Amino acid sequence: MRRASQPEGSRRSTIREVAALAGVSVATVSRILTGTYPASPATRARVLRAAEELDYVANAHARSLAGTASRSVAIVINSVISPHYAHVAQGVEAQATAEGRLCLIGTTGGDPKRELAMVKHMREQNAEAVILVGNVVADDDYRDRMRQYAQALSAVGSRLVLCGRRPLGPDVPAVVVEYDNAGGAFAATSHLLSAGHERILFLGRRPGYTTAEGRLDGYRKALTAYGLPLDPGLEVEGMMEWNEGYRMMKQRLLAGPPDFTAVFAINDLIAGGAHRAMAEHGIQVPRDVSMVGFDDLPPSPDIGLTTVHLPHEEIGRIAVRLALEHAGQGGEPPHVVLGTHLVIRDSVRPRVQ
Amino acid sequence: MRRASQPEGSRRSTIREVAALAGVSVATVSRILTGTYPASPATRARVLRAAEELDYVANAHARSLAGTASRSVAIVINSVISPHYAHVAQGVEAQATAEGRLCLIGTTGGDPKRELAMVKHMREQNAEAVILVGNVVADDDYRDRMRQYAQALSAVGSRLVLCGRRPLGPDVPAVVVEYDNAGGAFAATSHLLSAGHERILFLGRRPGYTTAEGRLDGYRKALTAYGLPLDPGLEVEGMMEWNEGYRMMKQRLLAGPPDFTAVFAINDLIAGGAHRAMAEHGIQVPRDVSMVGFDDLPPSPDIGLTTVHLPHEEIGRIAVRLALEHAGQGGEPPHVVLGTHLVIRDSVRPRVQ
């Protein structure tokens, strides 16, 4: 209402101005606004009125400088358009807000250098927790520096959190939130095996990436448990993206008729791309080929994909919760491993002999 | 390396400590670290070494308090798991980083109250720009307060940006980034009409929501332009979500056989849900029913959907760019309207008589 057309660049009103208008000291204003102290109803009302009058907004930076925590939580993530990451980010943001924290976000595109830079940036912002999500290919230098960051953050009462990646080592003060990639992949592959499939194409091999390695591991273990040999020719390398799924399958089908009766896609995006590529070759799921994915995210419902469910949003929420809970006290930081379960839709049929 | 196991709660090192170690004044350290001033190579090296030695990290809050801009940009968004929003957010983050800014993020779930609260929060953080994305149902009180926020932000050299929603009024200092909903819907509907379809189901009517209204408008205009009557019975109400698309179509099909030969879904998520529902009733796209969507996002490639392309990420990038460019000078804030184009896939066939 008032200060309707302030000239460009005019400062915003300060606690001192509010104090002056209300006829009290800055200390009183501060206490009333932060709810530190039970002021008398009269002054309280006067101060609130004055603040309203001047459109007073506290300066979070000044507040944080004066000694209180920054009340912010940072998430550093591969990208925000990939469904898995988006859901984790959503969880982080929701929990952060629920705990009265602001959410800072930075993306890395999976580049360790950018990740390191982002963590530094978040450190400058005094984030109460820095949550790292997703895989990176970590060389020794990276691991050293990240350990150092973990130490530094912990030293100032903050916390580093690792989501969906391997811990940095035994004595590194970082919270870890993992999930059972190998177990989920084992269940998914077993599901195909128990339907009689023996030649199962694995889509999305990616050495060096924790998630990919874990899922490949589960796939192999399941085959072995069924007494089947491992065929390296069935393990196709590619990134966890729709286009890659399309590419991998297209390439395979262009080379000749399918030499498999089922597909285990390392995530649902890859499943979606492969599904499309097969459709273009007249191959229908599950009529001609059975398929299982991983994630229980779009596009799995669109194509009726049986897949492994992961509590994506929960991962983000837990990360925030644990970090904030644990930030104060010392001791061993928490390490949780979340379970998975199979979601049956309609992409698997018993193999016809 | 050093300070390997600091006790809990120890403060981080300050510019003063760096200055002391390097044997210079804090002013010199500040200048060297921010690159303000060409210090002599010798002192420069000494300061850098000292900073490294102490693992010095600047305190962004103190820096911002001391008078420089906060170097942060805020995005306030409906959710981050919906593909459209996720892409816009990605664009914002990317551009913010490119311009040396940190990205603050907050979600609202489409609730105007939460949006208002978030903007206030971002104002406390001194964000250099506050970018609002997506529709809300705005009552008068909301519009008043948002106008006031726009004024207040502008008064301190920041900027409010409105993405994909109607401007707040003529004299409100807010940057606006819109896109041509009506035009895109007109093109999409015309595409179906020119294939001979006359009974086109509109999925996703939502009075009060700018985007929904714009697209409905384009749909109607196209019908009228083709000399066809408007049939309210063909306009189905629902939210812009996959589940809603599924629900709307399921309900329709449960009520009886299709009384339409084509579908215009207001976005690709709805198209995906409807596609699935039809599949469950043995109705294939495009064999039995033609369909067009809007967004050119997942799951459109999965189901081969012809759809209207929107430069989602670009919207976010432009928002940041314009806000930052314009933040300094006064004058009329920019207002851009982005165009759309049809992406032809394989979900439309000529109507068989």
Next chain:
DNA sequence: ATCCTTTCTGTATCCGTTTTCGGAAACTTT
């Protein structure tokens, strides 16, 4: 009425930077 609590409020300091202003040192030029 006096003393003791309890409740409320004000003064002054500090948080960690940037930045203005002035001074010293190092070169140039004559």
Next chain:
DNA sequence: AAAGTTTCCGAAAACGGATACAGAAAGGAT
């Protein structure tokens, strides 16, 4: 060698809010 430029550096004052400490006011008990 003196004067004039540059170039580099330091002292100190902000920035806006929280809080320790002390003091005033109000309320209760004697």
